[in-house]
Amino acid sequence: MxxxxxxxxxxxxxxxxxxxxxxxxxxxxxxxxxxxxxxxxxxxxxxxxxxxxxxxxxxxxxxxxxxxxxxxTPIETIHISQKDGFGRTLIDRSDYRLPALGxxxxxxxxxxxxxxxxxxxxxxxxxxxxxxxxxxxxxxxxxxxxxxxxxxxxxxxxxxxxxxxxxxxVTVSDYAQHAVICEVTPTPSHNRRAWERFTPDGPLALLPLGDEYSIVFTLPPAKADTVMMLDDAGFTDVLQAQFGQRLRFASPGPRSRFPLxxxxxxxxxxxxxxxxxxxxxxxxxxxxxxxxxxxxxxxxxxxxxxxxxxxxxxxxxxxxxxxxxxxxxxxxxxxxxxxxxxxxxxxSNDLGPLNLARGLGLLALDLCPPARHFVAKRMIWGARAWP
Ligand SMILES: Cc1cc2nc3c(=O)[nH]c(=O)nc-3n(C[C@H](O)[C@H](O)[C@H](O)COP(=O)(O)OP(=O)(O)OC[C@H]3O[C@@H](n4cnc5c(N)ncnc54)[C@H](O)[C@@H]3O)c2cc1C
Incomplete structure (x- = not known):
């Protein structure tokens, strides 16, 4: 009715x-x-x-x-780097007189x-x-x-x-990447630092959440299929290989995936x-x-x-x-x-010249405060970062 x-x-x-x-x-x-x-x-x-x-x-x-x-969970520093390449940028909340970057x-x-x-x-x-x-x-x-x-x-x-x-x-541009997400326990503890690590497969983000890191692990769809099927030990190994050895990961929680x-x-x-x-x-x-x-x-x-x-x-x-x-x-x-x-x-590629350019870009960002502040302010305020 x-x-x-x-x-x-x-x-x-x-x-x-x-x-x-x-x-x-x-x-x-x-x-x-x-x-x-x-x-x-x-x-x-x-x-x-x-x-x-x-x-x-x-x-x-x-x-x-x-x-x-x-x-x-506050983010006090953000570390941006690329896998198998030089250059890194560190953004620190103390530069912005804020309790946290995010x-x-x-x-x-x-x-x-x-x-x-x-x-x-x-x-x-x-x-x-x-x-x-x-x-x-x-x-x-x-x-x-x-x-x-x-x-x-x-x-x-x-x-x-x-x-x-x-x-x-709606216009659509497919990245041919999927995000696999889960939580893992880091050693040593995260100290309120977020990581954005660029790899040829796609970016890998580690976000501090309580005592854990929330992981956004971006991969081509076929690799995401494989990663979703691994047992916990296999998953931790793959994550470790992608991130490097500066932190150790353990106890991964349930995984989910999102096409991007x-x-x-x-x-x-x-x-x-x-x-x-x-x-x-x-x-x-x-x-x-x-x-x-x-x-x-x-x-x-x-x-x-x-x-x-x-x-x-x-x-x-x-x-x-x-x-x-x-x-x-x-x-x-x-x-x-x-x-x-x-x-x-x-x-999201491993082309040699681009690898070099990216490394120089990350280095320049780190050494040039106005450029770094622009990126940081975009993340803190959105459009208000624009002059
Ligand atoms: C892996 C991943 C990580 C992310 N990380 C971040 C991050 O760190 N920071 C950040 O800012 N953003 C992040 N995002 C993006 C963020 O999740 C989204 O921008 C946000 O959830 C959008 O909110 P929304 O309310 O627009 O849509 P949604 O959260 O999708 O909510 C939409 C609602 O609409 C309802 N709905 C849908 N269709 C209908 C219908 N026909 N009738 C009635 N109801 C309907 C749904 O049930 C739902 O409740 C991430 C996204 C992904 C995939």
């Missing part, structure tokens, strides 16, 4: 960390929205990822009381901190969208929820569904619909930019809508706000995509 049409100002599809951040940032400014997710909220607790969050991300999450203080948090702990602030009735979980129909004045979404068909009419539809599938509105591609939505806005977070751009995880960028999407959208005074009866005003939002996000999202894409392509 079809129920009567329900009206909301803003419907956010996707209650991942980006969708929840938008909802809470709007609520903090007095604007209601409804979140909708196809999965139960508890499903977020099964996500195995650890996220490196910038200092800037912490500042934003604190403003909506969603910073998971006890679950966050923090590592489990996706599930971040999601729990955000979900704890959702008001009752603000999330429709386990809802399956069956139709989306946009017209000049808004969008009508038909969905199945708890065995019933429901129809929701919204003025603004926000897509925060995460990585898009095949869609002609750069996916970019060509336009962020279509009428009264807007795309944010991974739904707008999905990046390679090198240098941990993806969620940081998505968080800034959510924040900027909330700020723009609140500053313009969301007026449900004036579609032109909402459309103008969305255009302002899209324009304001270009530099940050293009910069993030360019930065990660170029790093992956420049470093």
């Amino acid at each position: 079809t129920e009567a049409v329900e009206n909301v100002d803003i419907l956010i599809v996707g209650a991942g960390p980006v969708g929840m951040t938008l909802h809470l940032a709007l609520a903090a400014g007095g604007q209601k929205s409804l979140l909708l997710d196809r999965r139960p909220l508890a499903a977020l607790q099964a996500d195995p990822r650890a996220l490196a969050l910038s200092h800037g991300a912490r500042e934003l999450l604190e403003q909506i009381d969603s910073w998971p203080t006890r679950a966050a 923090y590592v948090v489990r996706y599930r702990d971040l999601a729990a901190a955000l979900a704890a602030n959702l008001a009752e009735g603000s999330l429709l979980a386990e809802a399956e969208i069956v139709d989306i129909h946009a017209d000049d004045d808004g969008t009508t979404v038909a969905l199945r929820h708890a065995g019933q068909l429901r129809t929701i009419r919204c003025q603004l539809l926000v897509h925060a569904e995460g990585t898009p599938g095949d869609d002609p509105a 591609a750069l996916r970019q939505r060509k336009t962020l806005v279509d009428g009264l619909q807007v795309w944010i977070g991974n739904a707008a751009q999905t990046l390679h995880p090198v240098s941990g930019q993806g969620f940081n960028l998505g968080l800034r999407d959510a924040w900027q959208l909330a700020e723009t809508l609140l500053a313009d005074g969301f007026d449900r009866d004036h579609r032109e005003c909402i459309a103008a706000s969305l255009q302002r939002y899209a324009a304001s996000r270009q530099l940050d999202r293009r910069g993030g995509a360019f930065f990660t894409d170029k790093i992956v392509k420049a470093f």
Whole structure:
């Protein structure tokens, strides 16, 4: 049986960390929205990822009381180097007068901190969208929820569904790399140092998390198949060979894998619909930019809508706000995509001349503070690093 049409100002599809951040940032400014997710909220607790969050991300999450203080491990130094090559760069928090360059948090702990602030009735979980129909004045979404068909009419539809599938509105550049992730125990202890080690197979990141390192081990798909099938001792050996001998690894936890591609939505806005977070751009995880960028999407959208005074009866005003939002996000999202894409392509090979150029680049970065500060500030603040 079809129920009567329900009206909301803003419907956010996707209650991942980006969708929840938008909802809470709007609520903090007095604007209601409804979140909708196809999965139960508890499903977020099964996500195995650890996220490196910038200092800037912490500042934003604190403003909506969603910073998971006890679950966050500070990063005090970042060591960047390449396998079988010279040159290295060290970025140190003391150069930036910050308590930390960034923090590592489990996706599930971040999601729990955000979900704890959702008001009752603000999330429709386990809802399956069956139709989306946009017209000049808004969008009508038909969905199945708890065995019933429901129809929701919204003025603004926000897509925060995460990585898009095949869609002609999205450009895709496949890296032919998969990320194998897991946690391992290091000896000696990590001392709050993160490592980014470039190898011909792809970047290997070690992120301090509690007493462990959270590993993002990037490999061509066939090698990832092999690595996923190894027993723990075999896996530790392969990891050790890729990283080198400066640390010893033991007790690897469960492994998961993610295929990697750069996916970019060509336009962020279509009428009264807007795309944010991974739904707008999905990046390679090198240098941990993806969620940081998505968080800034959510924040900027909330700020723009609140500053313009969301007026449900004036579609032109909402459309103008969305255009302002899209324009304001270009530099940050293009910069993030360019930065990660170029790093992956420049470093994921073992061509002799490039090896030399990379070594010189890492050395120059280390010896030239302005260049190093630029890279560090990009990681700390995103687009605000640009002059
Ligand atoms: C291996 C790996 C390591 C990473 N490391 C980092 C890092 O260190 N730092 C960093 O900043 N980023 C990192 N990222 C990127 C980060 O994980 C993403 O940018 C972030 O999770 C995106 O959040 P989101 O809310 O946009 O999407 P998601 O987290 O994917 O959430 C999307 C939500 O939408 C829901 N949904 C999907 N489709 C529908 C639908 N049709 N209807 C209703 N609901 C729907 C889903 O159920 C989900 O709850 C990493 C990514 C990978 C793969």
